[in-house]
Amino acid sequence: MRINCPLCGERDLVEFHYEGSSKLMARPKDENDMDAFHDYLHIRSNPAGLNNELWSHEYGCRAWLLICRDTNTHKILSIDLARDVKTKGSLD
Amino acid sequence: MRISTVSLLDRSNQISFKFDGKRLFGYAGDTLASALLANNVKLLGRSFKYHRPRGVLTAGSEEPNALVSILKHGQLTPNLRATEVEIYNNLEVFSQNRWPSIKFDILRINDFLSPFLGAGFYYKTFMWPKSFWEKLYEPIIRQAAGLGRLSPVADNSKHEKAFAFCDILVIGAGPSGIMSAMTAALSGAQVILVDEDFICGGRLNSETFKVDGKAAFEWAKINVSKLRLMPNVRVFSRTTIVGLYDGNNYAGIQKVGEYLENPNEDLPDSVFWRIVSKKCILCTGAIERPIAFRNNDRPGIMMASAVRTYLNRFGVTPGKRIIVFGNNDDARRTVFDLQAKGVKVIAYVDSRKDVEKIPKVTSFINSVVINTHGVNLLSGITIKTGDITTFLKCDCLAISGGWNPTIHLTSHLGSKPIWNEAISCFVPQPKAVPDMEIAGAANGVFSTRMAMKSGVFRAREVLKSLDIKYEHIDVPETEDENYNCEPLWHVKGSGRAWLDFQNDVTVKDLKQSVQENMISVEHMKRYTTQGMATDQGKNSNVNSIGVMSELTGREIESTGTTTFRPPFVPVSIGAMGAGGSGKRFAPTRLTTSHHFNEENNAPSVEAGLWYRPNWFPKKGETSWRQSCDREVEMVRSKVGVCDVSTLGKIDVQGPDSAALLDFVYTNKISSLKLGKIRYGLMLREDGLVMDDGTCARLGSNHFIITTTTAAAGQVMRHLEFVLQVLRPDIDAQVISVTEQWAQFSIAGPRSRDLLNETCNEEISEETISFMSTLSVSIGDISACLFRISFSGEHAYEIAVPASYGDAMIRLLVSKAKKFGGGPYGMEALNVLRIEKGFITHAEIDGRVAAKDIGMLNMISPDKTCIGKAMANRPGLISDQREQLVGIKPLNEDEVLLAGAHIYCLDEAPKRVNNQGHVTSVCYSPSLKSSIGLALVKNGQKRIGEKFKMVDHLRNSEIIVNVTSPVFFDKTGSRVRG
């Protein structure tokens, strides 16, 4: 696989760390809401198709990336800096 | 037998080689197979299961039979295909799978036992009783079965890895590949053309027709030379693309030194390529398929196309009396070529009804070969026409069951090929692979001219998608005949008819598979092992599907297709792991004191990627324990110096740095005063402990935090995750400075004296109290001093820029010696921390919660932090969890073992009774006893109780006392000095 880092350009898969679902971006606000934390930490869909996920360009610029990937073909449909998405999201 | 001069062979360059100890001769340009056939060596090995005599079947990488071992520089490499091996002077080759000799092989008894050794034999016979498997069946099977033998010496082969990038990768340099590459190259694209042969050209090197009025091989040579000279083209011969992976990654294996007698020392045997190409044109041609009939596996039976290759390319005839048997027009070409070279063709057998006889050759039309005869070699065949059988003597039978496009790479990403009834073969689905076009015979275009046209057409498609303007190119005049194939999967009759030569799978085995309801192709494969040998069934997959379709009465489409997986040809593990053997398996990280450690004969221990000194032996010390005990006593009584630079150091700056640290540590950091240090605990979001370390406040918006050596990378990534993904609102920056600072621990009662001898500033309780930091200077160098302790002693850590690390360790050690101190290593460091009950990742192993290590009160109630929510789960605060305790053997002469388990005294040492396990052990010179840390169920409340420590692996069972994890200086008075 090749990943086109928004900061570094196209790089080989070995430079990246895969973290998991982009669900991890939406950390529950209420510390006492165990159900929300349970869902946040443990419940994942396993789509055959488009999946939003977090990667880190660990051996490059160390940016955290939000990637939309087709799990059937490994085709990457979009790549954004997680920071940008999160910042925009909080402004909305 | 060599019969003619051919241009692709260098007759002026005679080469001598050895086969099973016998000296033979060939020419430069010969493969091992052609050279052996030229020397009339036709028996090359024995088959896998029945030990049937076997000879060369093909002339390419699909060869199932002619596997040999090559001895080179003391190294024996098994299972090389004689059809691909280039001969060089003094090449030493051995036949395989025979004992004691190839002509008399003891295990051919298996052949007579064949009724018992059919499909499913292993499953059925060797299943029970279970205990027999390890002791009896497996050793016997291992002795008898197998392909080749491994070299008994360590692998000293050399491999390299390399990367290449291009616009268009053309795989295969036959008619379509050359035209594709030429079209792409003339249009200006960056092109890589690869071919597995050592001479590019594919079938053009094996056929006698003309291209553009020139001999086909000549045309290929001219055009490939042209390509080689173009600056935008790279031609890799001897290179096989073995796998296709996501993102247009192609894996290739290139032979470099392995075909040379004495390769230059710098040359690797092979190079493992990763080629990233925007587009690909697959021009891999086709593989001729055999026909299954009784005893079709004798040496002397050969693919018709291979007979033409040996004849036309190598000037070798595989026999003097040849019969050709086929089901398509291409087979007839073999007769004409043999006749042209003056080889006697005894007969032509064609299974089709309405085809013409061949002039001057006894032709059996609408006929099949039903049996073959011979002892080790083929001596004759039986032909059946209607009800009439004819026996004919011959020493070679050329067979052709039609052609299968070589489409393996198209299914590596999961696409299934589709059946094309008109040409009776599987072809790739359109757009089987994104960014790949398929040209020529690989796409079922079998005539040479049409294949060339297809090469140009596909290249144009690819150029269009790359927005490169196509330059016109003419397609040369050449062979353009029909192929007219009528499928013939197997000839019905009694006896065994081989499908998979390498794994000895016959039509009978498939019948049995169907009888036992294994009618899915995938089940049949696993049951019979068809297609599961090193050749991956290149000759047998499609035939087996054909036979399955007949046996089950289903159409081929509904019978199934095969799944081709990488690698296309076997690749040695050494090549795939190129660059990763020995020390190069992982990067080596050295501390700045490494030279000092080596000069002082300190043995290294690997800590992650780091190499750290284990102990510093003194004259007269004969065991590590002596050195370690001395170093511990030295730190406890005087002073010791230890390099602790490997601990992760992260610099945190920015207006919100305190807020960041409050969020990632369980305890409050924002309240930390300037110049002060606090111990910190980090949790994962699931509430389990991630890491611990210290946090020093160097400025109001500036902190430096430390991590354990093991978790340095994880913590850094975690902090970045928090800042970028969870809380971009926090205005702080983090950067790893682990390698920028060399840091040394100075521990022991004389540590302050040592520092006062070293630093320009006065070091006192007033200037630097416990858990605080101070900027100091040593000569002209600025340094940062931290008063922290991992040993329980009055101790400091001093950080200097890494470039001064080497000078610093030498300075500190020389000063330490004045006070009777010296350096200490990892063993002593470990003992010092176990005596104090300090944890490492042996304890916080990812399954441990804060309460388990007695740190529940470190989770601040006043603020939120990562992991706090989940740390309160009942399961993580239950008393039934394993908790950190100390353990000591009841009898002080006995030794604790890390990894051993803890059981109640009156319970059997079984898994269900497990009470916990030992995490760290050492011999404590301070307590004169073996001591350890352990995680024991409800341990904090069971201090004072006795348990059994049992290690089933090392056969130890002793009684232990559970104690507080702090063994030494329980009040902590020493650390405050």
Ligand SMILES: [Zn+2]
């Ligand atoms: Zn990047």
